[in-house]
Amino acid sequence: MPVTTDIVAAYRGPRTVFRRLLAMGANEGRALAIVMAGCAIFFISEWPRLAREAHLTDQELNPLLGGSLMAWIFIAPLVFYAIGTLSQFVLRIFGGTASGYAARLALFWAWLVASPIKLLHGLVAGFIGPGPGLTAVGAIWLLVFLWVWASDLREAGWGRR
Template identity: 55%
Template sequence: MSILRDIAATYRRPGAVLRRHLRAGEREDRALATLMAGCVLIFVAQWPRLSREAFLTGAELSPLLGSTLMAWVFLAPLLLYGIAAVAHVGARIAGGRGTFYTARMALFWSILASAPMLLLHGMVAGFIGPGPALDLVGLAWLAVFLWFWIAGMRVAEWPLAPAGAATGQE
Protein backbone atom coordinates (compact mmCIF):
# COMPACT_ATOMS: atom_id res chain seq x y z
CA MET A 1 0.00 0.00 0.00
CA SER A 2 1.17 3.56 -0.59
CA ILE A 3 2.05 5.83 2.31
CA LEU A 4 -0.97 8.06 1.69
CA ARG A 5 -3.31 5.07 1.71
CA ASP A 6 -1.65 3.77 4.86
CA ILE A 7 -2.10 7.15 6.55
CA ALA A 8 -5.79 7.19 5.59
CA ALA A 9 -6.21 3.59 6.77
CA THR A 10 -4.57 4.49 10.08
CA TYR A 11 -7.49 6.80 10.86
CA ARG A 12 -9.74 3.74 10.67
CA ARG A 13 -7.55 0.96 12.11
CA PRO A 14 -4.19 2.18 13.44
CA GLY A 15 -3.18 -1.16 14.91
CA ALA A 16 -3.76 -3.07 11.70
CA VAL A 17 -1.66 -0.67 9.63
CA LEU A 18 1.27 -0.80 12.05
CA ARG A 19 1.00 -4.59 12.25
CA ARG A 20 1.36 -4.73 8.45
CA HIS A 21 4.43 -2.47 8.59
CA LEU A 22 6.01 -4.62 11.31
CA ARG A 23 5.38 -7.82 9.34
CA ALA A 24 7.64 -6.40 6.61
CA GLY A 25 10.59 -7.06 8.94
CA GLU A 26 12.98 -4.97 10.99
CA ARG A 27 14.55 -2.36 8.76
CA GLU A 28 16.05 0.62 10.48
CA ASP A 29 16.15 2.54 7.20
CA ARG A 30 12.34 2.29 7.03
CA ALA A 31 12.01 3.50 10.63
CA LEU A 32 14.32 6.45 10.01
CA ALA A 33 12.54 7.35 6.75
CA THR A 34 9.18 7.26 8.54
CA LEU A 35 10.50 9.51 11.29
CA MET A 36 12.17 11.95 8.92
CA ALA A 37 9.05 12.20 6.75
CA GLY A 38 7.00 13.00 9.84
CA CYS A 39 9.49 15.58 11.05
CA VAL A 40 9.67 17.25 7.62
CA LEU A 41 5.86 17.46 7.52
CA ILE A 42 5.82 18.98 10.99
CA PHE A 43 8.42 21.50 9.81
CA VAL A 44 6.29 22.36 6.77
CA ALA A 45 3.24 22.69 9.04
CA GLN A 46 5.06 25.47 10.93
CA TRP A 47 5.48 27.70 7.84
CA PRO A 48 2.11 29.53 8.04
CA ARG A 49 2.57 30.26 11.75
CA LEU A 50 6.13 31.47 11.22
CA SER A 51 5.06 33.62 8.29
CA ARG A 52 2.33 35.22 10.42
CA GLU A 53 4.80 35.77 13.25
CA ALA A 54 7.32 37.39 10.91
CA PHE A 55 4.65 39.64 9.43
CA LEU A 56 3.25 40.74 12.79
CA THR A 57 6.60 41.33 14.49
CA GLY A 58 8.58 42.57 11.51
CA ALA A 59 11.16 39.82 12.02
CA GLU A 60 12.92 38.15 9.12
CA LEU A 61 11.30 34.90 8.03
CA SER A 62 14.52 33.10 7.03
CA PRO A 63 16.03 32.85 10.54
CA LEU A 64 12.69 31.64 11.90
CA LEU A 65 12.52 28.95 9.23
CA GLY A 66 16.16 28.00 9.75
CA SER A 67 15.82 27.53 13.49
CA THR A 68 12.61 25.55 13.05
CA LEU A 69 14.29 23.37 10.43
CA MET A 70 17.17 22.70 12.82
CA ALA A 71 14.77 21.83 15.62
CA TRP A 72 12.44 19.50 13.70
CA VAL A 73 14.72 17.85 11.17
CA PHE A 74 17.96 17.53 13.12
CA LEU A 75 17.22 17.66 16.86
CA ALA A 76 13.69 16.22 17.20
CA PRO A 77 14.63 12.82 15.68
CA LEU A 78 17.27 12.34 18.38
CA LEU A 79 14.77 13.20 21.09
CA LEU A 80 12.13 10.93 19.54
CA TYR A 81 14.53 7.98 19.45
CA GLY A 82 15.00 8.51 23.19
CA ILE A 83 11.26 8.76 23.84
CA ALA A 84 10.69 5.52 21.93
CA ALA A 85 13.37 3.78 24.01
CA VAL A 86 11.80 4.99 27.26
CA ALA A 87 8.38 3.85 26.04
CA HIS A 88 9.78 0.41 25.22
CA VAL A 89 11.44 0.08 28.62
CA GLY A 90 8.18 1.13 30.29
CA ALA A 91 6.22 -1.38 28.25
CA ARG A 92 8.79 -4.07 29.05
CA ILE A 93 8.29 -3.38 32.77
CA ALA A 94 4.53 -3.72 32.20
CA GLY A 95 5.02 -7.11 30.52
CA GLY A 96 5.56 -6.09 26.92
CA ARG A 97 7.40 -8.47 24.63
CA GLY A 98 8.29 -6.18 21.76
CA THR A 99 11.64 -4.81 20.71
CA PHE A 100 13.15 -1.36 20.60
CA TYR A 101 12.46 -1.40 16.85
CA THR A 102 8.74 -2.13 17.25
CA ALA A 103 8.41 0.62 19.85
CA ARG A 104 10.22 3.04 17.54
CA MET A 105 7.94 2.18 14.64
CA ALA A 106 4.85 2.66 16.84
CA LEU A 107 5.98 6.18 17.76
CA PHE A 108 7.36 7.13 14.36
CA TRP A 109 4.32 5.91 12.46
CA SER A 110 2.03 7.75 14.90
CA ILE A 111 3.91 10.96 14.16
CA LEU A 112 3.75 10.51 10.40
CA ALA A 113 0.11 9.39 10.36
CA SER A 114 -1.03 12.29 12.55
CA ALA A 115 0.89 14.85 10.47
CA PRO A 116 -2.19 15.85 8.41
CA MET A 117 -3.73 17.12 11.64
CA LEU A 118 -0.58 19.13 12.30
CA LEU A 119 -0.76 20.60 8.79
CA LEU A 120 -4.29 21.76 9.63
CA HIS A 121 -3.03 23.11 12.94
CA GLY A 122 -0.34 25.08 11.12
CA MET A 123 -2.86 26.56 8.71
CA VAL A 124 -5.15 27.60 11.55
CA ALA A 125 -2.17 29.12 13.39
CA GLY A 126 -1.13 31.03 10.28
CA PHE A 127 -4.50 32.22 8.99
CA ILE A 128 -6.59 32.59 12.16
CA GLY A 129 -3.96 32.87 14.88
CA PRO A 130 -4.20 32.09 18.57
CA GLY A 131 -7.64 31.38 19.94
CA PRO A 132 -10.21 28.67 20.52
CA ALA A 133 -9.98 27.31 16.96
CA LEU A 134 -6.23 26.75 17.28
CA ASP A 135 -6.69 25.16 20.69
CA LEU A 136 -9.40 22.85 19.39
CA VAL A 137 -7.32 21.69 16.42
CA GLY A 138 -4.30 21.19 18.70
CA LEU A 139 -6.37 19.13 21.11
CA ALA A 140 -7.77 17.08 18.22
CA TRP A 141 -4.23 16.40 16.97
CA LEU A 142 -3.12 15.32 20.45
CA ALA A 143 -6.07 12.94 20.77
CA VAL A 144 -5.41 11.43 17.34
CA PHE A 145 -1.68 11.10 17.99
CA LEU A 146 -2.23 9.40 21.37
CA TRP A 147 -4.83 7.07 19.84
CA PHE A 148 -2.39 6.03 17.12
CA TRP A 149 0.53 5.66 19.54
CA ILE A 150 -1.39 3.67 22.16
CA ALA A 151 -2.85 1.35 19.48
CA GLY A 152 0.61 1.05 17.95
CA MET A 153 2.31 0.26 21.25
CA ARG A 154 -0.31 -2.39 21.94
CA VAL A 155 0.53 -4.05 18.62
CA ALA A 156 4.29 -3.52 19.06
CA GLU A 157 4.58 -4.77 22.63
CA TRP A 158 1.66 -7.16 23.05
CA PRO A 159 1.22 -8.64 19.57
CA LEU A 160 -0.90 -11.58 20.70
CA ALA A 161 -3.44 -9.54 22.69
CA PRO A 162 -7.07 -9.97 21.58
CA ALA A 163 -8.17 -7.48 18.93
CA GLY A 164 -9.49 -4.28 20.46
CA ALA A 165 -8.70 -5.33 24.04
CA ALA A 166 -6.71 -2.27 25.06
CA THR A 167 -8.10 0.51 22.90
CA GLY A 168 -11.58 -0.60 21.99
CA GLN A 169 -10.51 -0.73 18.35
CA GLU A 170 -7.34 -1.71 16.55
Protein backbone atom coordinates in the same frame (compact mmCIF):
# COMPACT_ATOMS: atom_id res chain seq x y z
CA MET B 1 0.95 0.01 -0.30
CA PRO B 2 1.78 3.71 -0.67
CA VAL B 3 2.40 5.53 2.60
CA THR B 4 -0.45 7.98 1.95
CA THR B 5 -2.90 5.09 1.60
CA ASP B 6 -1.52 3.56 4.80
CA ILE B 7 -1.99 6.87 6.64
CA VAL B 8 -5.64 7.07 5.58
CA ALA B 9 -6.14 3.39 6.46
CA ALA B 10 -4.59 4.00 9.89
CA TYR B 11 -7.42 6.38 10.75
CA ARG B 12 -9.86 3.49 10.26
CA GLY B 13 -7.77 0.74 11.86
CA PRO B 14 -4.34 1.68 13.19
CA ARG B 15 -3.52 -1.81 14.48
CA THR B 16 -4.09 -3.44 11.09
CA VAL B 17 -1.75 -1.05 9.31
CA PHE B 18 0.87 -1.29 12.04
CA ARG B 19 0.68 -5.10 11.95
CA ARG B 20 1.45 -4.91 8.22
CA LEU B 21 4.42 -2.60 8.91
CA LEU B 22 5.79 -5.01 11.51
CA ALA B 23 5.33 -7.94 9.11
CA MET B 24 7.75 -6.27 6.68
CA GLY B 25 10.54 -7.04 9.14
CA ALA B 26 12.82 -4.83 11.19
CA ASN B 27 14.39 -2.17 9.00
CA GLU B 28 15.91 0.87 10.69
CA GLY B 29 16.12 2.63 7.34
CA ARG B 30 12.34 2.44 7.00
CA ALA B 31 11.87 3.66 10.58
CA LEU B 32 14.21 6.58 9.98
CA ALA B 33 12.38 7.48 6.77
CA ILE B 34 9.05 7.45 8.61
CA VAL B 35 10.24 9.72 11.43
CA MET B 36 12.02 12.05 8.98
CA ALA B 37 8.88 12.32 6.83
CA GLY B 38 6.81 13.17 9.90
CA CYS B 39 9.33 15.77 11.01
CA ALA B 40 9.48 17.27 7.50
CA ILE B 41 5.69 17.64 7.50
CA PHE B 42 5.85 19.26 10.92
CA PHE B 43 8.50 21.67 9.63
CA ILE B 44 6.29 22.58 6.68
CA SER B 45 3.31 23.04 9.01
CA GLU B 46 5.25 25.70 10.89
CA TRP B 47 5.64 27.97 7.84
CA PRO B 48 2.29 29.83 8.09
CA ARG B 49 2.71 30.44 11.83
CA LEU B 50 6.28 31.66 11.38
CA ALA B 51 5.25 33.93 8.50
CA ARG B 52 2.53 35.43 10.69
CA GLU B 53 4.95 35.88 13.58
CA ALA B 54 7.55 37.51 11.33
CA HIS B 55 4.96 39.89 9.89
CA LEU B 56 3.44 40.87 13.24
CA THR B 57 6.78 41.39 15.01
CA ASP B 58 8.66 42.94 12.06
CA GLN B 59 11.27 40.17 12.06
CA GLU B 60 13.03 38.49 9.18
CA LEU B 61 11.36 35.23 8.19
CA ASN B 62 14.52 33.36 7.16
CA PRO B 63 16.11 33.10 10.64
CA LEU B 64 12.81 31.82 12.02
CA LEU B 65 12.61 29.21 9.27
CA GLY B 66 16.24 28.25 9.84
CA GLY B 67 15.65 27.68 13.53
CA SER B 68 12.57 25.60 12.81
CA LEU B 69 14.48 23.59 10.20
CA MET B 70 17.26 22.85 12.69
CA ALA B 71 14.75 21.83 15.36
CA TRP B 72 12.49 19.61 13.24
CA ILE B 73 14.90 18.02 10.79
CA PHE B 74 18.05 17.58 12.85
CA ILE B 75 17.15 17.55 16.55
CA ALA B 76 13.60 16.12 16.70
CA PRO B 77 14.48 12.73 15.13
CA LEU B 78 17.14 12.21 17.78
CA VAL B 79 14.63 13.08 20.49
CA PHE B 80 12.13 10.65 18.97
CA TYR B 81 14.69 7.85 18.97
CA ALA B 82 15.29 8.51 22.68
CA ILE B 83 11.54 8.60 23.45
CA GLY B 84 10.96 5.42 21.43
CA THR B 85 13.70 3.61 23.31
CA LEU B 86 12.38 4.87 26.62
CA SER B 87 8.88 3.68 25.71
CA GLN B 88 10.26 0.18 25.17
CA PHE B 89 11.75 0.19 28.68
CA VAL B 90 8.43 1.37 30.13
CA LEU B 91 6.60 -1.38 28.24
CA ARG B 92 9.00 -3.95 29.67
CA ILE B 93 8.29 -2.72 33.20
CA PHE B 94 4.58 -3.30 32.63
CA GLY B 95 5.10 -6.74 31.12
CA GLY B 96 5.26 -5.86 27.45
CA THR B 97 7.23 -7.89 24.96
CA ALA B 98 7.80 -5.27 22.27
CA SER B 99 11.22 -5.12 20.69
CA GLY B 100 13.08 -1.83 20.60
CA TYR B 101 12.40 -1.55 16.89
CA ALA B 102 8.65 -2.13 17.33
CA ALA B 103 8.41 0.43 20.13
CA ARG B 104 10.28 3.04 18.08
CA LEU B 105 8.26 2.29 14.96
CA ALA B 106 5.02 2.66 16.93
CA LEU B 107 6.02 6.19 17.96
CA PHE B 108 7.32 7.14 14.51
CA TRP B 109 4.26 5.79 12.71
CA ALA B 110 1.85 7.55 15.08
CA TRP B 111 3.78 10.78 14.49
CA LEU B 112 3.47 10.42 10.72
CA VAL B 113 -0.21 9.41 10.85
CA ALA B 114 -1.10 12.51 12.91
CA SER B 115 0.95 14.86 10.71
CA PRO B 116 -1.87 15.81 8.27
CA ILE B 117 -3.79 17.25 11.22
CA LYS B 118 -0.66 19.21 12.14
CA LEU B 119 -0.76 20.77 8.66
CA LEU B 120 -4.27 22.01 9.45
CA HIS B 121 -3.03 23.24 12.83
CA GLY B 122 -0.30 25.22 11.08
CA LEU B 123 -2.78 26.81 8.70
CA VAL B 124 -5.07 27.80 11.56
CA ALA B 125 -2.08 29.22 13.48
CA GLY B 126 -0.97 31.21 10.45
CA PHE B 127 -4.28 32.54 9.17
CA ILE B 128 -6.45 32.78 12.28
CA GLY B 129 -3.91 32.88 15.10
CA PRO B 130 -4.31 31.95 18.74
CA GLY B 131 -7.82 31.20 19.94
CA PRO B 132 -10.34 28.42 20.44
CA GLY B 133 -9.98 27.16 16.85
CA LEU B 134 -6.25 26.64 17.22
CA THR B 135 -6.74 24.97 20.59
CA ALA B 136 -9.42 22.64 19.19
CA VAL B 137 -7.28 21.56 16.23
CA GLY B 138 -4.30 21.06 18.55
CA ALA B 139 -6.41 18.93 20.87
CA ILE B 140 -7.65 16.83 17.95
CA TRP B 141 -4.07 16.34 16.78
CA LEU B 142 -2.97 15.25 20.26
CA LEU B 143 -5.88 12.81 20.65
CA VAL B 144 -5.23 11.22 17.25
CA PHE B 145 -1.50 10.93 17.97
CA LEU B 146 -2.04 9.32 21.39
CA TRP B 147 -4.77 7.01 20.06
CA VAL B 148 -2.60 5.74 17.19
CA TRP B 149 0.49 5.44 19.39
CA ALA B 150 -1.38 3.48 22.07
CA SER B 151 -2.95 1.22 19.41
CA ASP B 152 0.44 0.60 17.81
CA LEU B 153 2.09 -0.13 21.16
CA ARG B 154 -0.70 -2.59 21.93
CA GLU B 155 -0.07 -4.31 18.61
CA ALA B 156 3.70 -4.28 19.24
CA GLY B 157 3.29 -6.26 22.44
CA TRP B 158 2.06 -4.09 25.29
CA GLY B 159 0.69 -6.22 28.08
CA ARG B 160 1.55 -9.56 26.46
CA ARG B 161 3.54 -12.24 28.29
